[in-house]
Amino acid sequence: MKRGLSIFNVASLALGLAFLYLPIVILVIFSFNASRLVTVWGGWSTRWYAELLHDAAMLDAAWVSLRLALLSATTATILGTLAALALTRVARFRGRLLFSAMVYAPLVMPEVISGLALLLLFVAAEFDRGFWTTAVAHTTLTMCFVAIIVQSRLIGFDRSLEEAAMDLGCPPLRTFFTITLPLIAPAIASGWMLAFALSLDDLVIASFTTGPGATTLPIRIYSEVRLGVKPEINAICTIMIAAVTVAVIIASLLSKRRIAASAGEGTPGAAI
Amino acid sequence: MDIGDAGKPDAGRRRDFAPWNDPAARALVRFKGVTKRFSGITAVDDVSLDIHTREFFALLGPSGCGKTTLLRLLAGFETPDAGRILLDGEDLADMPPHRRPVNMMFQSYALFPHLSVAGNVAFGLKQEGLVREEISARVAEMLALVRLDGMGSRKPYQLSGGQRQRVALARALVKRPKVFLLDEPLAALDKKLRQDTQFELMELQEKLDVTFVIVTHDQEEAMTVADRIAVMDHGRLVQVATPPEIYEQPNSRWVAQFVGDVNLIEGRVVASTPGEMLIEAKAGGRLKVASVSGLSAGDAVCIALRPEKLRIEPVKAGSRGGDNSFEGKVWDIGYLGDVSIYKVRLDNGLVMQAAVANMTRMVERPIGWNDRVTLTFAPQAGVVLTR
Ligand SMILES: Nc1ncnc2c1ncn2[C@@H]1O[C@H](COP(=O)(O)OP(=O)(O)OP(=O)(O)O)[C@@H](O)[C@H]1O
Ligand SMILES: [Mg+2]
Numbered sequence: 001m002k003r004g005l006s007i008f009n010v011a012s013l014a015l016g017l018a019f020l021y022l023p024i025v026i027l028v029i030f031s032f033n034a035s036r037l038v039t040v041w042g043g044w045s046t047r048w049y050a051e052l053l054h055d056a057a058m059l060d061a062a063w064v065s066l067r068l069a070l071l072s073a074t075t076a077t078i079l080g081t082l083a084a085l086a087l088t089r090v091a092r093f094r095g096r097l098l099f100s101a102m103v104y105a106p107l108v109m110p111e112v113i114s115g116l117a118l119l120l121l122f123v124a125a126e127f128d129r130g131f132w133t134t135a136v137a138h139t140t141l142t143m144c145f146v147a148i149i150v151q152s153r154l155i156g157f158d159r160s161l162e163e164a165a166m167d168l169g170c171p172p173l174r175t176f177f178t179i180t181l182p183l184i185a186p187a188i189a190s191g192w193m194l195a196f197a198l199s200l201d202d203l204v205i206a207s208f209t210t211g212p213g214a215t216t217l218p219i220r221i222y223s224e225v226r227l228g229v230k231p232e233i234n235a236i237c238t239i240m241i242a243a244v245t246v247a248v249i250i251a252s253l254l255s256k257r258r259i260a261a262s263a264g265e266g267t268p269g270a271a272i
Numbered sequence: 273m274d275i276g277d278a279g280k281p282d283a284g285r286r287r288d289f290a291p292w293n294d295p296a297a298r299a300l301v302r303f304k305g306v307t308k309r310f311s312g313i314t315a316v317d318d319v320s321l322d323i324h325t326r327e328f329f330a331l332l333g334p335s336g337c338g339k340t341t342l343l344r345l346l347a348g349f350e351t352p353d354a355g356r357i358l359l360d361g362e363d364l365a366d367m368p369p370h371r372r373p374v375n376m377m378f379q380s381y382a383l384f385p386h387l388s389v390a391g392n393v394a395f396g397l398k399q400e401g402l403v404r405e406e407i408s409a410r411v412a413e414m415l416a417l418v419r420l421d422g423m424g425s426r427k428p429y430q431l432s433g434g435q436r437q438r439v440a441l442a443r444a445l446v447k448r449p450k451v452f453l454l455d456e457p458l459a460a461l462d463k464k465l466r467q468d469t470q471f472e473l474m475e476l477q478e479k480l481d482v483t484f485v486i487v488t489h490d491q492e493e494a495m496t497v498a499d500r501i502a503v504m505d506h507g508r509l510v511q512v513a514t515p516p517e518i519y520e521q522p523n524s525r526w527v528a529q530f531v532g533d534v535n536l537i538e539g540r541v542v543a544s545t546p547g548e549m550l551i552e553a554k555a556g557g558r559l560k561v562a563s564v565s566g567l568s569a570g571d572a573v574c575i576a577l578r579p580e581k582l583r584i585e586p587v588k589a590g591s592r593g594g595d596n597s598f599e600g601k602v603w604d605i606g607y608l609g610d611v612s613i614y615k616v617r618l619d620n621g622l623v624m625q626a627a628v629a630n631m632t633r634m635v636e637r638p639i640g641w642n643d644r645v646t647l648t649f650a651p652q653a654g655v656v657l658t659r
Contacts, residue, residue: 160382161385163349168396169396
């Protein structure tokens with residue numbers, strides 16, 4: 001028989017959630033602390049958020065990170081979608097297995113190694129390290145996540161929809177844009193959101209690949225924290241948490257809608 | 273396309289419709305020695321077939337015999353490994369699917385989930401670049417024809433299975449194709465709805481004057497809707513004929529068994545006269561059937577007898593069975609409502625089925641389990657098969 005949550009279940013759930021979110025909650029709360037001392041509560045205030053507006057270095061870093069995330073997420077989405085299409089659609093080409101392994105390798109590769117490898121590449125190729133090299137690095141890092149999300153959607157995709165469109169007189173390329181793309185768009189959008197969030201909070205790879213002109217927000221925060229935690233840091237982190245949370249929520253809402261829409265498709269396996 | 277006042281199907285025109293018997297008639301679709309192989313298996317094997325304008329043509333066969341593949345070859349989704357496909361005298365080899373004046377209704381319906389019902393139906397017309405007014409007029413006309421008026425703004429997932437099926441129908445037919453292909457269009461419907469829809473399909477075909485090619489593995493469905501049926505097995509055409517011919521004059525044991533129930537009696541020709549032929553059954557006993565040219569004494573044959581062509585009677589005392597009369601014992605009775613099926617184990621060991629229409633409301637059957645019965649049939653009832 002099905003009952004409500006038992007006390008044991010409630011307790012373990014609360015403990016688990018506390019373990020995950022207590023540090024974050026404390027950080028958010030202390031970002032509203034009126035006191036300059038990070039560990040002493042001095043009442044509610046938003047002064048650190050106001051102060052942030054005057055911290056030019058921090059704002060610069062935020063701007064770099066935002067541009068970086070927008071650019072790398074967009075390129076990664078395009079490349080990842082193309083890779084997913086190649087992996088699911090092109091009839092067994094030579095080296096398909098190798099290609100798919102190579103697309104997914106960055107998923108399990110330790111970030112330090114990816115970062116180091118990219119650094120060596122940029123040094124060898126005599127690229128000036130900075131914004132563009134980091135953008136390339138983030139694109140390679142996040143592309144595989146996009147590819148996985150889009151591929152899982154394409155595998156469940158009913159090919160007869162495309163055939164039906166062509167049968168009704170729609171040429172193949174237009175079929176892709178009028179039928180395939182709208183139907184996999186939610187997966188592409190959630191891939192983009194994930195890539196955006198990953199790029200926004202990456203520290204390891206960026207610290208290998210960036211140069212003096214382009215300090216990203218996580219690097220900036222990290223270097224400030226080494227000199228002691230300032231309340232502004234709590235404020236900027238709270239803003240980042242909010243941004244990433246919004247991105248993740250939108251991504252999951254999009255995939256929910258995708259499941260609801262494909263429930264009516266009448267194709268088992270369409271909802272991944 | 274006259275839809276408004278077309279009224280009931282014109283039965284008179286249908287009665288005389290037999291272009292396949294007219295040597296001068298030009299076929300709309302011609303398959304010429306078409307073969308399609310998939311890694312090792314031959315899905316369609318050297319098929320040559322003519323389908324005529326305004327014909328309602330059915331492809332019938334067991335699962336995996338290549339029916340869908342044959343349709344997809346015509347629609348352009350598969351390319352033949354050998355042979356040619358002509359439409360209206362034109363070779364389709366170099367024509368991609370989106371240019372072929374052929375439309376298909378998919379087994380899964382394949383409705384576009386992100387488009388409304390009207391959007392689905394309008395999709396094909398938009399590809400033709402028609403003006404907005406004409407598109408909406410034709411969509412409305414088509415939705416009315418399939419009784420979906422007022423549902424244009426719904427999404428496919430808000431429809432019942434039967435409604436979805438009609439959207440798929442409308443979406444393909446609104447293009448006014450030269451040939452309309454239907455891949456098991458009714459497989460997902462329940463029996464009652466399926467029968468209603470079969471008659472609707474026939475009516476639609478009459479109204480729109482389109483050539484229909486339907487795939488099915490339901491022989492009753494094929495018999496109901498089609499002008500001609502092609503029976504397929506393992507990628508080959510076994511017999512192409514009208515439904516009565518297929519049923520009454522099957523050309524092989526396989527077709528006789530696939531279409532309807534049948535009793536097969538193996539035997540050998542004993543004597544052949546111009547009128548009648550005498551057959552000695554392997555299991556014992558003699559049968560008289562209408563004679564078939566090209567057979568002489570000694571040839572091995574098989575006599576096919578449909579269950580409803582057998583007469584079953586309790587054994588009368590004293591009467592000695594002559595030709596076409598077998599005695600046996602009832603060992604099973606199946607009551608199906610409209611007919612009863614009697615399985616009789618003959619004295620020579622064969623098991624035969626006889627079907628008797630239940631013409632009166634009988635609660636007590638005159639023939640019961642283990643009764644001794646006589647099965648008789650007319651000489652014209654038996655079909656002589658050599659394959
Ligand atoms: N794309 C394909 N690749 C490999 N084999 C295929 C492919 N399509 C069909 N086949 C094979 O070809 C044969 C005929 O398939 P087809 O789909 O035409 O059968 P069908 O008569 O439509 O069967 P059903 O009644 O089950 O739909 C089958 O053995 C099937 O496995
Ligand atoms: Mg099929």
